[in-house]
Amino acid sequence: MIIDPQAQQLIFFICLLATTATIAWGAMAYPLRIAPRACSYFSCANLLVLIGVILNSQRGSDPSYLYWPIADIVILTGFILLRHGTQRLFRLKSSIKIDSLLLTVFALLILIQEPSSQSNQILGILFSLMTAISFLLLAKDNRIALTPSLNLTFILLLLSPIIVLAVIFSIRALLLIFVPSLSSHIATLQSADAIPMLWFFVIMTLLVNVIMIGNALTRLVQKIRLQADRDYLTGLWNRRSMHQRLALLHQCWLRDGNAYSLILFDLDYFKEINDNYGHAAGDHVLIQTATALGKVIRAIDTFSRYGGEEFLIILPATDAKQVALIAEKLRSTLNSLPLTWQDASIPITASFGTITVSQLDTPETMLAKADQAMYHAKRTGRNNICCATLPSTPLNATA
Structure with missing residues (x-):
């Protein structure tokens, strides 16, 4: 397995960002205890992305379920945990059953693919579609959570990065379907052709964590406002x-x-x-x-x-x-x-x-x-x- 040096540096940078986010969210959960359950979900999500990227970077000519389908499933599970962390943070209704079913369907479709470079295109399509769906659902949860506090225009402005990520992954899936020759550019991590895609993954890792930090701050402000308006004992309006x-x-x-x-x-x-x-x-x-x-x-x-x-x-x-x-x-x-x-x-x-x-x-x-x-x-x-x-x-x- 030969990895382009610049691609290797970008993979290392992505892993560094994911590691830093894992530790930071973990510290917010324990010992700081700032929304501990939600922050635990965010920490685990970054950890799974880190593991998935490391496994993905080890893909070679030898068939391996660990480096091919399982690596993608691990990253997708991390994206699902981002949504559940948001739901815990804003006390929204849990969608664990629907998300688990959706993830199971995509995981089965991924697992039936032969773990080799020949299946790279199909794996890229399935991964992109599931990622796009996950980010759209994440945007929906954020809209519901922010609606009581902000106007629609500002909400759309805040959610635009998530929506853009979902659109980009949808375009990636379409390109892999209709222009399979681009597979080396957008469906692999090791080659020099994949450098633009790797830069996109760097930006995505940063954006998603910045948005989650914004969510945590928004929730903190909501709680402060609520405490200012509510009676501390009964929970009624003061x-x-x-x-x-x-x-x-x-x-x-x-x-x-x-x-x-x-x-x-x-x-x-x-x-x-x-x-x-x-x-x-x-x-x-x-x-x-x-x-x-x-x-x-x-x-x-x-x-x-x-x-x-x-x-x-x-x-x-x-x-x-x-x-x-x-x-x-x-x-x-x-x-x-x-x-x-x-x-x-x-x-x-x-x-x-x-x-x-x-x-x-x-x-x-x-x-x-x-x-x-x-x-x-x-x-x-x-x-x-x-x-x-x-x-x-x-x-x-x-x-």
Whole structure:
């Protein structure tokens, strides 16, 4: 086996890049523990590419399944792991079953080829098609992950390198099909003719890892933003983000006239729970309340922790009659919530104040009126609902 000296240098450079990326992603996973599972996938992906390139570079005239079909399958498996690392990073739905099936089909097609230079063209076609599909699927996952944070134009700009790589591998497959004489240029690594293709593999290795680093940074920014907007204990929206959402909804009301309502409620006798069972039990009650009621409200509603044991729900497109029904559903859900702490049963009830927007209301007056209604519910026996427009009449007496 004779390898062109410049081609050998480029192969060594590719291996160096893949080795560096393997170590770097591994360090991010452990001990730095930055998205450890996703970074572990990225590290393994680079390791498999490294192994595959080394095996591929050993191809000679002697038939060898290790250096021919298996080398390609190892690299393709690395590309699949890049996609699953992205899915883990952004908590997307896993596609492991579909990807495994796709990889199995291509692996079988590759393995049935005779491991020799005569099969180089077919192996190149199969490898290119599978790689193109892998990069297109990777681009799709990135688009889904980035859509909540960025506009479409910027997403397409960020994903353009992946899409270009997929297009280039598709063109490579077509050239091998229709212009087989180019096989020595684009389907081998050892000859001088393969130097342009090797440079492409160098750029590809760099681009893919840079994009994955960009993904990791994007995910980190998303987590920071989420922590800034969410309550650390319950995971609900915090008071700051609630005020922002309420102000935005009120502007929509002024513009379009679509009514909205608020439900402010406070857990009854919460201080006694802390005193009798400890603050850990109190935290458990808050978490269970958020979890149970979060399953009852609609996806368009904003559920936030307003204070210590106070919660606020913003309900778009909800009138006074509807908010009363929703509040009653929340009240009954809390009453039936089976909550135990260290074998002790803790009954959970709450006092609710509701209000529906009207003319001359502002977000501040809405909150003040809801607060007054909630405290009226407490004064009239707790575990009931009072509407801000009817402060003297509980909508639901204590059960």
